Each structure stands twice: as C-alpha cells, then as structure tokens.
Amino acid sequence: MFCLKKIATLGLIFAATALTGCGGGGGGGGGTTGGGSVPQPAGWVSGVFSAASTFKNQCQTVRTGVDIEGNAYPDRAGTELAEKNWLRSWTRETYLWNTEVTDTNPANGGTRTEYFATLKTLALTASGAPKDQFHFSEPTTEYLARRNAVASASYGAEFAILSGSVPRDVRVLYTDPNSPAEEMAGGQKKLIRGTQILRVNGIDLVNGGSTEAEINILNNGLFPPATGVTTTMEVRDPGTTTTRTITLTAQNLSAKAVNRTRVLPDGAGGKIGYVLFNTFSPNASEAELAGAMTTMRNEGVRDMVLDLRYNGGGLLAVASQLSYMVAGDARTTNRNFESLRFNALAGSRNPVTGQANNPVPFYTTGLGFSLAQGTALPTLNLPRVFVLTTDATCSASEAVINGLRGIGVEVVQIGGRTCGKPYGFYPQDNCGETYYTIQFQGVNHAGFGDYADGFVPANAATSTGVKIAGCSANDDLTRELGDSTEGLLRAAIGYATTGACPTPPPVATSAIQSGAFSSRNAGGSLRLEAPEKGIMDTNRDMTMR
Structure with missing residues (x-):
C-alpha cells in the first residue's frame, strides 16, 4: 500500500481528514447513508443493491454514550452481516470506480474489514502501480483523535529510517520549534536536521538489536509510547566525526503546520x-x-x-x-x-x-x-x-x-x-x-x-x-x-x-524506508521500522468548519 509509512514520525501524528455533513465524526452520515431501520433482504443477488441507508448503523456491537466531540452514537442492534451489506451498497453508491469492483456475497465469511478490503478496483496506472492505493479503515476512536489534533507523546522531531536493517541508518528530517528536540545542550540544539542516531538507551542502533527485546527498546526510544518517557541517545551530526550524548523527555505535542x-x-x-x-x-x-x-x-x-x-x-x-x-x-x-x-x-x-x-x-x-x-x-x-x-x-x-x-x-x-x-x-x-x-x-x-x-x-x-x-x-x-x-x-x-x-x-x-514494527527482512535479521502513519495524513480533508 502506498506511502502511509514512508516517513517515520517521531511521535507526531498529523491531524487530517474529516467532513461536516458526511459522516466523518462518530457516526454522522451524509445524505445517502443516513436512514432508519429496514429489514434486511432475504439473500444476496449479484448486481442487485438495496440502499446503503437500509443497513446504516445496524451494529453487531452497539456503542453507547458520546464520542470525544460530544456526538451521541447512532448505533442500533444489528449483525455483522448488516454491517457488510452496508459496505457493499455504500461502495456501489459512492466509490469512484464502482463498476470495477467484483460483487461478492457478504455472507460468505470474513470480518467486516476483510470484506471491505475486497471492495476496490484492481486496475493499474501507466507506471504499473495500483490505481487505488488508499483503501483503508481504522477504529473511529483513532480517526477522531487525529481529527481533533489530540496531542501525542513526542520529542518534536521527525525521523527518516534510511536503512532499517544492519547496518541501520536513522536520521533527523526536521525538528519543531520550542520542542524537546530543540532544547540546548552543550551550546547546541539536541537534534538538528541530518543528525544520525547511533545508540538508544544503551543499544547499538546501527549494528546491534539482535533480539526482539532490543528492537523494542530501540523502537520505544525513537517513538515514545507515552509522555514523560526519557531516552538517552548517542548521536552524530552531519559533517562531523565526533559523537555526543543527549537525553530527551517526551511531551504531549501537536503537529506544527x-x-x-x-x-x-x-x-x-x-x-x-x-x-x-x-x-x-x-x-x-x-x-x-x-x-x-x-x-x-x-x-x-x-x-x-x-x-x-x-x-x-x-x-x-x-x-x-x-x-x-x-x-x-x-x-x-x-x-x-x-x-x-x-x-x-x-x-x-x-x-x-x-x-x-x-x-x-x-x-x-x-x-x-x-x-x-x-x-x-x-x-x-x-x-x-x-x-x-x-x-x-x-x-x-x-x-x-x-x-x-x-x-x-x-x-x-x-x-x-x-x-x-x-x-x-x-x-x-x-x-x-x-x-x-x-x-x-x-x-x-x-x-x-x-x-x-x-x-x-x-x-x-x-x-x-x-x-x-x-x-x-x-x-x-x-x-x-x-x-x-x-x-x-x-x-x-x-x-x-x-x-x-x-x-x-x-x-x-538514500531513499526513506517503510515498514511495521519488529518485522524481519529477507535475510532473517530483525529490522528497525517506524510505526505506520494514519491514512488521513495523505488525504484531502473536506471539512468546512
């Protein structure tokens, strides 16, 4: 899938897409996807579609209360089949390449997200890349957190993993103003663009990390899981041969536009x-x-x-x-x-x-x-x-x-x-x-x-x-x-x-590498890789409020 993980974010999540009146929030639907409770059809017929509103908000697991924006959840008791039927009809009504989607029976098995993954075109562009590289879903709680620019644990720097395998190469792309990364130590900023990370909390980042536990230490040091986390790094700045040691403490930070x-x-x-x-x-x-x-x-x-x-x-x-x-x-x-x-x-x-x-x-x-x-x-x-x-x-x-x-x-x-x-x-x-x-x-x-x-x-x-x-x-x-x-x-x-x-x-x-936590490369060695960025970091956000 396209560049959702192309740049390693040092604890920063860029808030992104939403739309007033089109269901971006905790369930508010747009014009064709709202609706009341209508009985499900008796069975699936290829190429025959009920309105998406027939199945909207009929949930196998019903949420109660309000989301972080204060909107009441619209859920009603339903089934996973109803959720998948909604996905099928919603795709037919709104997907740009709806005639290129193979219509399959949503009752054939698989979870709602597995079924959704099939509801897209398989065509390629002139370069041979998938025409649709952006098909995705995520828990609504995560989407709303980014939409509302919820601060997250960060040092205020963005890393690039130029090589995730030994010998690894991790550099700083940029730092945010007034962040821990820009604090002064020994007469200079702790991190600058191009700074190479050599050791994290005592683990050799370049050639070490031979166990899953050590890789986790490296990942958690680079991408702090919580505020207050303190990490010691040995680093080398661009154009120098000397190294220095710094200590960073993660804070709750939002993206600086x-x-x-x-x-x-x-x-x-x-x-x-x-x-x-x-x-x-x-x-x-x-x-x-x-x-x-x-x-x-x-x-x-x-x-x-x-x-x-x-x-x-x-x-x-x-x-x-x-x-x-x-x-x-x-x-x-x-x-x-x-x-x-x-x-x-x-x-x-x-x-x-x-x-x-x-x-x-x-x-x-x-x-x-x-x-x-x-x-x-x-x-x-x-x-x-x-x-x-x-x-x-x-x-x-x-x-x-x-x-x-x-x-x-x-x-x-x-x-x-x-x-x-x-x-x-x-x-x-x-x-x-x-x-x-x-x-x-x-x-x-x-x-x-x-x-x-x-x-x-x-x-x-x-x-x-x-x-x-x-x-x-x-x-x-x-x-x-x-x-x-x-x-x-x-x-x-x-x-x-x-x-x-x-x-x-x-x-x-070097090109920026991408990947998931603790995966292994073809040679079998543990590979350092960044957490995924959210899908909405690469989208047009149609919000008008």
Whole structure:
C-alpha cells in the first residue's frame, strides 16, 4: 500500500481528514447513508443493491454514550452481516470506480474489514502501480483523535529510517520549534536536521538489536509510547566525526503546520520568501499560513518557495486559501480551485452528502478553523511559485500545484516525484470503524486531474508522471531546511535567478524506508521500522468548519 509509512514520525501524528455533513465524526452520515431501520433482504443477488441507508448503523456491537466531540452514537442492534451489506451498497453508491469492483456475497465469511478490503478496483496506472492505493479503515476512536489534533507523546522531531536493517541508518528530517528536540545542550540544539542516531538507551542502533527485546527498546526510544518517557541517545551530526550524548523527555505535542519561514536574497537584488509547511491540518494551519504570508507580503518578496516536501495533505479549504494568497484576486476571481468528479451514478450531485456538486472556490477569507470567519487573507499576487517536493508530497499539497496551474500560475517543481493522489474520500463511520474509500477525483479550473503517477520536474529521467517546469533533485540532509545552501532550496533560488537547473544536481540521499514494527527482512535479521502513519495524513480533508 502506498506511502502511509514512508516517513517515520517521531511521535507526531498529523491531524487530517474529516467532513461536516458526511459522516466523518462518530457516526454522522451524509445524505445517502443516513436512514432508519429496514429489514434486511432475504439473500444476496449479484448486481442487485438495496440502499446503503437500509443497513446504516445496524451494529453487531452497539456503542453507547458520546464520542470525544460530544456526538451521541447512532448505533442500533444489528449483525455483522448488516454491517457488510452496508459496505457493499455504500461502495456501489459512492466509490469512484464502482463498476470495477467484483460483487461478492457478504455472507460468505470474513470480518467486516476483510470484506471491505475486497471492495476496490484492481486496475493499474501507466507506471504499473495500483490505481487505488488508499483503501483503508481504522477504529473511529483513532480517526477522531487525529481529527481533533489530540496531542501525542513526542520529542518534536521527525525521523527518516534510511536503512532499517544492519547496518541501520536513522536520521533527523526536521525538528519543531520550542520542542524537546530543540532544547540546548552543550551550546547546541539536541537534534538538528541530518543528525544520525547511533545508540538508544544503551543499544547499538546501527549494528546491534539482535533480539526482539532490543528492537523494542530501540523502537520505544525513537517513538515514545507515552509522555514523560526519557531516552538517552548517542548521536552524530552531519559533517562531523565526533559523537555526543543527549537525553530527551517526551511531551504531549501537536503537529506544527508552519515550521519555519525565511526571507532570503534572490541573487538579483530582490527577495525570495520561504515557508516550510508540513501539514494542512490541524486547524491551526489556517492562521499559521495567513501569518506567514502576511510576513512575506510585508517584506515585499517577489518570488515564493513553498516547501511541501513532507506535506501529505489535510484541509482542502486551506489548500485553496494558500493558493489564493499566492495568486491574488486578479488571477482567481470567477475561477475554481478544484471540482470533484464522482462516479457516473452520481449525476450532478455529491453521492455522499446528497447535495449539489458545487466546485471548491478560491477562498479569500478566514473560514473559522483558526482564523475568524470573514477575515481578509493577505495576497502576494505572484505569477509563479516554487514548490519543493518528494514522494511524501501528497493529496492537498498536489491540489495546490494543480489548482494554481489551472489558472495559469507557473508552478516550478524542485525535487522529486509527488505521491500521485488526485483522489479523495469522505471518512465514514459505521459501528465504530471509519472507512476510507476513494469517492472523487479532483480537477482544476482547466478540467485537469490526471496525475495518478505524480507531478515530476521537467528534467527527470522518467516517462511516467506529469512533467512540469523545474529541476529534479534529491532530499539533502546535510543542511537545515531554510538554509539557502540546502540542496532543494539552492536549486530553487538558482532557477529563480538564472532560469536553469543547477549543474551538477544536489547530492542524493538514500531513499526513506517503510515498514511495521519488529518485522524481519529477507535475510532473517530483525529490522528497525517506524510505526505506520494514519491514512488521513495523505488525504484531502473536506471539512468546512
């Protein structure tokens, strides 16, 4: 399955997708999925479907009380077969590729989640990747925790596992401001970008960890299970041969959306703005972005670099706001940021909400996430923008690229292929499990949305993906993000000044590995790997409240 685990999160969970009126919360259903209690049909007939509302909230295990948002659970007594019948009909009504799903009898056995796993297309993209890489479900309690940006145990740093097998290689991607990772020790920050982790609580991370117990010590040290956990690490910073020992104590931390901003000389007498923007969620992202763009406007920047290399998505409305702030009024007036294409059965209506399928505009004011409703947003009125990307740049981040290109703003891509997710879904709770099934494709004002193999810089040596202006470059862990000599940012500044890509290209770093806890590689040795990220870290979040 696609990049849900591509980046190892050091205790940070990015809050993501939800939708008012489409069942994102503890059971609130959208237009076609609500409903009363109707007797189940006598048996299954291939190709014949009852309305999903026939089976909604008829649960084998009934929840009582309210969820963490204060919403009463809508559950009624039912069966697992009713839950699976709901999944079957809900897929037929709302799944984007509903005609490509093999219709099987839900009574044939298997759990509700096992049955759900079969309700998707098996088609491939031009590159040979699965067309649907995002089919997923999780307990609703976990979904709601991320939706509400529940703080989690963290040191405030993000790790990349460059090699999970001996000799292992774990580096720091970035740290959050005012976090334990940025505390000072011996005259320097405890962790910086590119710092390599050598030992954790006495265990040799690089060549040790020969038992399951030692691997668990390493995992729990890197990804603390609870606040107050104190971990000792031996580390080595990039460009040095000496080591140092640090101690970190996990705190309850939420994701920082705008991690850092810079205003830099562009080499031609002007200023270029830089914003490291790591998630369109939680809700604080709205105010943080507006603040960053106000700074850029006041500084009079004439070029803008959006660093979305680790941004997996989030609130689509905030993606629209960001795009408006870059492009300004003249380029966005009477134009749409994104329109949603549903399956053929939907017609002109949204099959999830039951409402008219109206396009997403370029939002020009605050929407009430963390900025007061109606607050005017600052604008830069730029004809082009630089976007720094990796394969962790996904969904709402890609929507910014596509949305701006749809209105004629030049997007210059610096880095690597994006993840390739022009699709989205409305998370839907039923009986304590929240399901994610692809329900729409996002297209820009020009009607384009076919980038399932990602956006790719024009000089990339590949025949797949949508090629746009820019330079291919690998993630550079030898410099801090926002440093003008860091590989991707250096390439952007160079292109802004000369219109050409750097020669030679920035130095490559190893690919980020992914996996599950304590798995074994082909050679049989224990492998250090990061916990999975949530599915909603790579989705368009349609929330409008």
